[in-house]
Structure formats: structure tokens, C-alpha cells
Amino acid sequence: xxxxxxIPKGTRDFSPRETVRRKYLIRVIEEKxxxxxxxxxxxxxxxxxxxxxxxxxxxxxxxxxxxxxSGDFLKRADKDAWAQGNSSxxxxxxxSKVLRYDLTVPxxxxxxQHQSEVCFPFKRYQIQAVxxxxxxxxxxFREFYQCDADVVGADSLWQEVELVQLYDDVFNALxxxxxIRLNSRKLLAGLAEVAGISDRFAPFTTALDKWDKIxxxxxxxxxxxxxxxxxxxxxxxxxxELDTASNQQRLEVLESTLKSVAVGQSGIAELRFILERIxxxxxxxxELDLDLTLARGLDYYTGAIFEVLGKGIALGSLGGGGRYxxxxxxxxxxxxxxxxxxxxxxxxxxxxxxxxxxxDLAGDKPQLLFVHFGAAEAAYSYRLVAAxxxxxxxxxxxxxxxxxxxxxxxxxxxxxxxxxxxxxxEVASQAVTLRNMCTGQQETLSRDAxxxxxxxxxxxxxxxx
Amino acid sequence: xxxxxxIPKGTRDFSPRETVRRKYLIRVIEEKxxxxxxxxxxxxxxxxxxxxxxxxxxxxxxxxxxxxxSGDFLKRADKDAWAQGNSSxxxxxxxSKVLRYDLTVPxxxxxxQHQSEVCFPFKRYQIQAVxxxxxxxxxxFREFYQCDADVVGADSLWQEVELVQLYDDVFNALxxxxxIRLNSRKLLAGLAEVAGISDRFAPFTTALDKWDKIxxxxxxxxxxxxxxxxxxxxxxxxxxELDTASNQQRLEVLESTLKSVAVGQSGIAELRFILERIxxxxxxxxELDLDLTLARGLDYYTGAIFEVLGKGIALGSLGGGGRYxxxxxxxxxxxxxxxxxxxxxxxxxxxxxxxxxxxDLAGDKPQLLFVHFGAAEAAYSYRLVAAxxxxxxxxxxxxxxxxxxxxxxxxxxxxxxxxxxxxxxEVASQAVTLRNMCTGQQETLSRDAxxxxxxxxxxxxxxxx
Numbered sequence: 001x002x003x004x005x006x007i008p009k010g011t012r013d014f015s016p017r018e019t020v021r022r023k024y025l026i027r028v029i030e031e032k033x034x035x036x037x038x039x040x041x042x043x044x045x046x047x048x049x050x051x052x053x054x055x056x057x058x059x060x061x062x063x064x065x066x067x068x069x070s071g072d073f074l075k076r077a078d079k080d081a082w083a084q085g086n087s088s089x090x091x092x093x094x095x096s097k098v099l100r101y102d103l104t105v106p107x108x109x110x111x112x113q114h115q116s117e118v119c120f121p122f123k124r125y126q127i128q129a130v131x132x133x134x135x136x137x138x139x140x141f142r143e144f145y146q147c148d149a150d151v152v153g154a155d156s157l158w159q160e161v162e163l164v165q166l167y168d169d170v171f172n173a174l175x176x177x178x179x180i181r182l183n184s185r186k187l188l189a190g191l192a193e194v195a196g197i198s199d200r201f202a203p204f205t206t207a208l209d210k211w212d213k214i215x216x217x218x219x220x221x222x223x224x225x226x227x228x229x230x231x232x233x234x235x236x237x238x239x240x241e242l243d244t245a246s247n248q249q250r251l252e253v254l255e256s257t258l259k260s261v262a263v264g265q266s267g268i269a270e271l272r273f274i275l276e277r278i279x280x281x282x283x284x285x286x287e288l289d290l291d292l293t294l295a296r297g298l299d300y301y302t303g304a305i306f307e308v309l310g311k312g313i314a315l316g317s318l319g320g321g322g323r324y325x326x327x328x329x330x331x332x333x334x335x336x337x338x339x340x341x342x343x344x345x346x347x348x349x350x351x352x353x354x355x356x357x358x359x360d361l362a363g364d365k366p367q368l369l370f371v372h373f374g375a376a377e378a379a380y381s382y383r384l385v386a387a388x389x390x391x392x393x394x395x396x397x398x399x400x401x402x403x404x405x406x407x408x409x410x411x412x413x414x415x416x417x418x419x420x421x422x423x424x425x426e427v428a429s430q431a432v433t434l435r436n437m438c439t440g441q442q443e444t445l446s447r448d449a450x451x452x453x454x455x456x457x458x459x460x461x462x463x464x465x
Numbered sequence: 466x467x468x469x470x471x472i473p474k475g476t477r478d479f480s481p482r483e484t485v486r487r488k489y490l491i492r493v494i495e496e497k498x499x500x501x502x503x504x505x506x507x508x509x510x511x512x513x514x515x516x517x518x519x520x521x522x523x524x525x526x527x528x529x530x531x532x533x534x535s536g537d538f539l540k541r542a543d544k545d546a547w548a549q550g551n552s553s554x555x556x557x558x559x560x561s562k563v564l565r566y567d568l569t570v571p572x573x574x575x576x577x578q579h580q581s582e583v584c585f586p587f588k589r590y591q592i593q594a595v596x597x598x599x600x601x602x603x604x605x606f607r608e609f610y611q612c613d614a615d616v617v618g619a620d621s622l623w624q625e626v627e628l629v630q631l632y633d634d635v636f637n638a639l640x641x642x643x644x645i646r647l648n649s650r651k652l653l654a655g656l657a658e659v660a661g662i663s664d665r666f667a668p669f670t671t672a673l674d675k676w677d678k679i680x681x682x683x684x685x686x687x688x689x690x691x692x693x694x695x696x697x698x699x700x701x702x703x704x705x706e707l708d709t710a711s712n713q714q715r716l717e718v719l720e721s722t723l724k725s726v727a728v729g730q731s732g733i734a735e736l737r738f739i740l741e742r743i744x745x746x747x748x749x750x751x752e753l754d755l756d757l758t759l760a761r762g763l764d765y766y767t768g769a770i771f772e773v774l775g776k777g778i779a780l781g782s783l784g785g786g787g788r789y790x791x792x793x794x795x796x797x798x799x800x801x802x803x804x805x806x807x808x809x810x811x812x813x814x815x816x817x818x819x820x821x822x823x824x825d826l827a828g829d830k831p832q833l834l835f836v837h838f839g840a841a842e843a844a845y846s847y848r849l850v851a852a853x854x855x856x857x858x859x860x861x862x863x864x865x866x867x868x869x870x871x872x873x874x875x876x877x878x879x880x881x882x883x884x885x886x887x888x889x890x891e892v893a894s895q896a897v898t899l900r901n902m903c904t905g906q907q908e909t910l911s912r913d914a915x916x917x918x919x920x921x922x923x924x925x926x927x928x929x930x
Contacts (some may be wrong), residue, residue, distance in 0.1 A: 004577075004578065004797065005516055005574045005577050005578045005796045005797075006513065006578065007508070007509050007512060007513065007516075007574075007578075008509065008511060008512065008513055008562050011509030011510075011511065012509065012577055013506065013507070013508050013578070013579065014506060014507040015506060015507070015579070015582070016504035016505055016506055016589065019505040019507050020502075020504070020505060022507075023505065034827070034828050034859050035854045035857065035858070035859045035860075036854065036859075036861065037831040037859060037861035038486075038830045039481035039485070039828065040481055040484040040485060040828065040829070041478065041479060041481055041484055042478070042479040042484050042487075043472070043479075043587065043840050044472050044473065044476030044477065044478070044593060044608055045476075045596070046473060046476065046511070046596075046608075047472060047473065048471065048472065048473055051470055051472075062535070062536075063535075064533070065532050065533075065535070066533040067530050067531070067533065067564070068530075068531040068532065068533050068556060068559070068560045069530055070598035071527075071552070071598075072528070072552045073552050073556075074547070074550050074552045075550075075552075076553070082539070082547065085535070085539050085540075086539070087537045087538050087539045090539065091533060091538075094475075095533045095534070097473050100534070106915075109470045110478055112469075113468050113469065113471065113472075113478070114478065116479070117480070119875060119878040119879055121864055121875075123861070124481065129510060131510070133535035133536075143509055143511075151864070154864040155864075155865070156865045157543075158805075158843065158847065158862060158864050159864055161847075162567070162861075162862075165851065169854070197720055199859065218480075224632065275845075277847070279842065280848075281672045281848070281851055293847075294479055308860065310632060330468075331470045332469065334827060341628075343761070349633055362499070363499050363504065363505065365502075365503045365504065366502040366504070378623065379745065382626075382742070382746070383745075383746070386630065386746055388895035389500050389501065389634070392497050392500065393498075394500045394501075394502060395502065396501065396502035396588070397623060399586055399616070399619040399620075399621035399623050399624055400619060400620070400621045409589070410584060410586075411514075413584040414584055421778065428732075
């Protein structure tokens, strides 16, 4: 006898109810991606080691899962690394494949590899699992899904406008109020130039990114530690607290500060274009908030950057993205600019659950269950089951003639809304008794009337789906 | 500069066109699974080593991908195994997680682990990737999808009937003519008993399974090698060549042969029930063929077994399944019988492609592209883009005001069916010129007439989808 089975930490089983909800969420996002002209691709779960390693910084590399080579991997093992007990030096000789860590680098690899087939500007979306050997905690898993939409090969700011609207459309379809934070790496570069800390830009943005998360005091402390002088911090801090003004007013304040800084002016012009276009069209559910503390830790962003927060939900970011240059350059294809956004599927799921926003979904239960009394009744019932399935109704015949109580308990536990009873009387009169499991009401109907009634319920539930 | 990027052998990138087709195929299968009352679950991509190892036989174990432990894995490495250069002895000490090899063992683990939440009979489906370190060849990959539907906790033969109909329904929806081969492990056990080779049942069924694939002569040779006497083979061979008779006639032949063999009689009664019920209801596209050479290599099958072949397609099996007992017993939950079927997604895909059976699918291209002439025209066009997206139309604005020729080439290459032209004249008169990219015809319409026209095309294409 084995001990009770378990799954690796940081991974999850999804029950029918959870799976149906995840599929619903993916379907909503996917439908909007397609509506905006993004087409799906998929890449392998594992890539060659050289494709991913070194692309996420040292900390990222450590979180990449490696696949042990098959067969007699010791033949190629690095003997020196073993002798030194150096795991990270040994690994490359025995693990030549690694699990996908995000969807961005595989996308860049895809574009570079298939550049002759791809038609630029290339708008792709990708919804697949990624794996990270991170310490599991609430809302952080070792296997989780990313949902990315990117367009590469176009510099146009219309793409940024469209991606803000895409975020708005998805969250509107989910009925989840959000705030889209907007900023530009160019503005931040301009401010760094004004404050004379351009040489500390990377640690500056890394610390700034935490302004909201750990509080301004701790973020400032981190900047000091990174060698950014207090005078620079004092000069910049007011911009990180521009809470009260409108987005346009914030831009005006920046305009005068960055008057003589080219990169800053360029950032202002870009954000102005995006904000004005969004103003023209309006947003359905999202609020768009120019927030100078948004920095996005990832080094590869070069222009506008986005982050989505659920309103009144302390779950961290529900998604993010931005403009990058040269992403495919790491794979030998240079001069390609791109911009993209990502949805954190697991967090959006948690947000919808917390807000009770999942609709009543079909798919984790049949709409109708026929109870089973014996061979003749089952044959009679199964004919109706087959007829209803042919018309699109999800239904089933309880497989065995066990006690009625047990069969009804099955219907209850699975939340089947209707039960059909066809006992010997019903068979004799070619009828069916239909029972509403919610109200307990039941009615005996002719076979035809029964089919019509069920199809009516079915059509109604399809419409509200 | 890096060399041209590539992906690991046996894996694949899927282009938009391929991904859209795969999604279509999954959607068709999934919709039928749900209609038959099967609910989806998902399990993690990797399981604990002990969950999967030893469940697929020695040959299977060798094909399981192992994940190198993160961090300083050498700390726990088996020094003796290293000293002996024994890779397979070393692996357990440095790789405690392994990639999913099929969906059946994880399902058994799921049921055992969640037995208190699961309501039996439990009908689940699962569509996820699996990984095997197999030698890649045509139609065989190291990463591929399985689509399984199983019901556990019910002995009823109605499940077998339903699963045959489910196969029929899916292939009918795909317009792919198939033959469903049907047999029973009990019949084979009965025949082995009659021939006095019950002690060689496993090698007998393994060789029998190849009767079709490598030909009867080679299969017979393999039986001889496995110690099955020629006299037994001579006695059994006629049953493996019962091609001409109807399914019912074949059962009659067997009936007399197996008269005094309990397990054989039980197999006959079961198949008779299944065949009669299917006869009552009929099949839409599939042919059901009782074939005594069908054995299904997997040891765990105990009752009816199935295999699907495409008619006139030499691709091997498109799916298979059967009745098993005690699958969850390996995880400590005994006395649970189950039956299930599986679809080989990649092979079904190849079959549909070979037969030209994929419909014209949306999703890999927008339905409409607005060309881009400049700021004012783009603003005018984008308003229409947003309005159409709100009404469900997949459309886009070309991101930049490059030469018209280049924009039209983009539409052509992406097979966008309609292009909308809104130049300065159209903007002035609040009109749009709509061009059918297939016929080359174009017409200038008022804004309202344009929207109506596009929505009409859209509704039509939705209907044929």
C-alpha cells in the first residue's frame, strides 16, 4: 500500500469547477486578442539551454527548470565540476534542455527563426504555461499561465493606444474595474538625466518600481544604497507624488522640467499622443493613470510601459507590458521594435473569485440527468439522451440501476439542474417526468413536450452564457 | 552574433494557422466531451518521481523526462552511482520531479488524492500535453497532446456504449470516416484458456497487437519466440481472420468455442450488449468492427477495448481505450472500475489535413484591415475599427502610413478578406471604400452603410464557422 499521493509543491490540480472557470477566462481574453487582430502561436514547453540561459539575468537563470538528458547522461558529465561539487557548473553538461520561463524570449526566438515566413508587423498572442523554480507562496506558483499579446515590426504609437483599449475591453468583459498605470521609460531617462544620475539608471528604476509596493521610504533607502545622492532623490521625489493632478496636468509639469532633455521630450510627446487618442475614444471600465513611479523592472523596455491593478484588490499586478526595442536582436535579428501586454491569469482568476464575478458556467456538470431503473427503462431513456445530445444538450443516463436516493444525491452533488425520471409508468405512456432540482417541482410530460421543454431551457442558458 | 536559433528535436513551433486549427480540433472534441457529461480537470505538468516511475514498465520509465533539482543538487547526489558511472542509479538522487508521460496515471493519482471531494461515478476529460523521450519520427513527437475521457466508479456497460457513440459523434463533427475496432480482453483470455496458453497471456496479447501492423506471419513468429506452441497458434489463427462475417456472426462462432469458459462467456455477453445497443441507435459516420486481433498492449485493460482507424489513411491509430479495473489501486484506492477513450490529437490533425477537412477558420487573420494614410485619416479609421470590434468583428488599422502597396501586400500575405480605404476624400465625405481582396471589387459607401455591410459579412462568416 502506498502512502497518500501528492503533487510537487508550487503545482496545482484543477477540479472541474476550477478548470471550467480557467477556460472561460482564457476564452474571454483570447476572443479579444483575436478581435484586435492578434493571431495565436505556440512554442515548445522546453527550449535548448542556450536559447533561455542568460536572458533573464542571474536571478532569473537560477529559477529556470532544467531537464536531465535522457539515457547515459554521465558519459558527457563535467568531471571537474563534479570533483568541485559545483552544481551550476555541472548542470550544462547533463541538462541540455530547459523549461519555458516566460513567453517573451521564446517569442523572440520564434520571430528570429521564422523571419522568412512571418509577415511584419507581426501581431501574435500566446497563452501557455511557464515554469519557475521560485519559492511558492500565496498567488505564486511553480507552474502558471501567461497570456501575452505582442506586435513586432511597427513603431507606431497606435499600437500602444490599441493595447490600452484591449486591456479595457478584456476587463470590461470580465466586469472587473481596474486601473491601468501608464508611464514611459523615456520620461524616467529624462528625469534621471536632469537629476544627474543617468549612470545609475538601472538601480534607480529597480528601486522606483518598489515605490508602491514597499513604500516610498524603503524605496528611497534602496536608491541611497545604490549610490544615488540624496539631492537627486529630493529633486525627483515631487514627481513621484503627483497624485492629485490630471494626467494632462502631470504632463505639463514634466514639460517644463524636461524642456532641454531630448529623451524626456520624446517621452512626453508619446504619452500625449496615447492619452489624447484614449481620450477621443474613452474607456469602458478602466481608469488610465499616468504614474511616474511605474518603472517595470525588466531592462528591455524602452518606451511606454503599462501595469494593471484591480481596484480595491490587494493582489499585485494583474498584467503589464510596454514598448521594447531589439528584443529579437539576441537571436540575430536586429532593428525590430515591438510592444506587448501580458495578463497574469492566476491573479485575474483570484480577483474574479474574490469579487464573485464568475458567471454560472456550464461544462463542469451535465444540464440533465436521467435516472436509471432497469434495462427497459434505460433503453427508453438512452434514446432521449442521444436525441438531446444531438441537439446540443449536455446530458447523461445514470450508469446503474441503484437506489433512486443515491442517483439523486449524485445529481445534487454535481449541481445538475434537471433530472428526468422515466420509470415503467412513463415508458408505458411514452412520457417523462421532469424535475427541477432547484425548486423540487416536477411535471410529467409527453416525450415530445419533454424534448421541447428541455431545449427551451437549453437555448435560454446558451444565451446567458 | 548568435547562430540561427532552433528548437529541441521532437518539438514543434505552431504557426498561427496551425494553432488555430489545433484549437478548432480541441474545441470540437471538448464540446462533445461536455455534451456527454464529462467534466474537465487539469493536473500539473510535472509529478513527483514516485508517482510516475514504475507505472509504465521498464521501457516506459526510460522515456520519462526528469527535471534536475534546483539549487545545489550535488549535495544529495548518490556518490556510489557516480563512481560507477551509473546514470540511471544516480538520477533519483538529483531529479525528484518528472514530466507527465500520459494522462492516465495522473488521473488515477488525482482520483486517489481527491477521493473525498470526487463524486462517483466520476466522468472527467483532460486535454493536456505529455512528454516522451522517444526517438522522433514522422507523426511521433517528444511533446504532444492527449485528449482523454474516462469514467471511474461505474461497472455499467452503458458507458462503453456511450464511448463508442462519443467517438462517432466527434469524427462525424470532423467529417472524418473511421472504423472503430472493438474487442474484449475477456474474449482473448477465454481463447488463451481454450488454447492452453493462459500462462503466456501477456506476451500473447503483445504479439497479437501487432497482427495488423507487422502482418500475421511476423506476429506468429513473435508468439513462437515467446514460447507459444504452434498447435495453440493453429487453433487460434482462424479467429484472427474472421473478416467476412458480420459482428453478430463472429460472436456466434466464438460462442460455441468458448462454451465452457466462464471468462469468455462473460466477454461475449458484454460485447453482445454493446453491439446491440449501438445497433439500436446507429452510428453516424463510424463503422464498428469486432476484431479479434485487437489486443491493446497496455496490461491494465480488463474488459472491452477500442481502437480507431481512419478509413483509407495509413496513419496508425487515431485513438484507443478500454475498460480497466483497479487503476487507482496503485495509489491505495481499490475496487474502482473505469473505462475511457483517448484521441491522438496530432494524428487526427494529420488525417484532417491529408483529407482537406479543416474548415476555413477565423482567428489567424483579421476579417478587415484599414489602410493608414496619415494622422487625420488614421483617427477617422480607428473610430470605425473600435466600433466594429465592439460588435465582434476582428479588424485592425495598419499601424503606419507606409506605401499603399506595402499595406495591401500585408493584407494579401495574411489573407485578410476585406480592406477598408479611408483617404482624405472619404474623410471629407464621411465615407469608406470597401475592397474585396478576393475579387478585387470595391465600392465607396457611407459610414453607416459600410458598418452595416461589414456586420453582414461578419454574421454570415460566424454562421458558417
